[in-house]
Amino acid sequence: MSHSKVKGxxxxxxxxxxxxxxxxxxxxxxxxxxxxxKIRFKGELQRLEHIGEYARYHTYFTNSPLVIKFNDKQILVTSEEQKDIVLRTFEFKSLTFPSKELRITPKENQPQTVSFTTPKGEQQEILL
Structure with missing residues (x-):
């Protein structure tokens, strides 16, 4: 009888x-x-803040007002003069917004409050 020394x-x-x-x-x-x-949620919050910065800078440098339209999980940024032309579209996966329009003008370039619903169903607000 032989024993083989197979390793394994x-x-x-x-x-x-x-x-x-x-x-x-x-x-x-x-x-x-x-x-x-959590990372997706924080990233979308930062993205939301950047949308507000973009809108304020755009209105300041172009001297033309913008309209930010909130609709469920989407944000549209349009020119007030040409509402049919969308400048930017933003899609969100974890944040939900009530239908609302914000008007940002060069003269009134102050942050405005935006409410949203978190993935846990909590209502929160942010300055945009």
């Missing part, structure tokens, strides 16, 4: 490793998804 893992050892990896993933993945959602 047994089937039981491989199964134990797979089970441990599965348990680790079942713990880590839900937390990872929550972190991704």
């Amino acid at each position: 893992f047994t089937l039981i050892e491989l199964l134990i490793v797979l089970v441990l990896m599965g348990l680790a993933l079942s713990i880590v993945l839900p937390n990872l998804q929550k972190q991704v959602d």
Whole structure:
């Protein structure tokens, strides 16, 4: 009877490793998804602030008023003189806005309050 000295893992050892990896993933993945959602939310808040900055700078340098239209998960920036021409379109995945229009003029270039709903259903406001 000869014993071969084949080096390798047994089937039981491989199964134990797979089970441990599965348990680790079942713990880590839900937390990872929550972190991704938080990062998306913060990124969209920053994007919203940049829209306000863009609108104020645009009205100041072009001396022409803008209209910012909020509609559910979309924001449209249009010129007040040519409302049918959309200057910018922004899509959001985690923020929801009530239907509203903001008018930004070169003379009245102050931030305005915008309300939105977070992914958790909370109502929040931000200066735009």
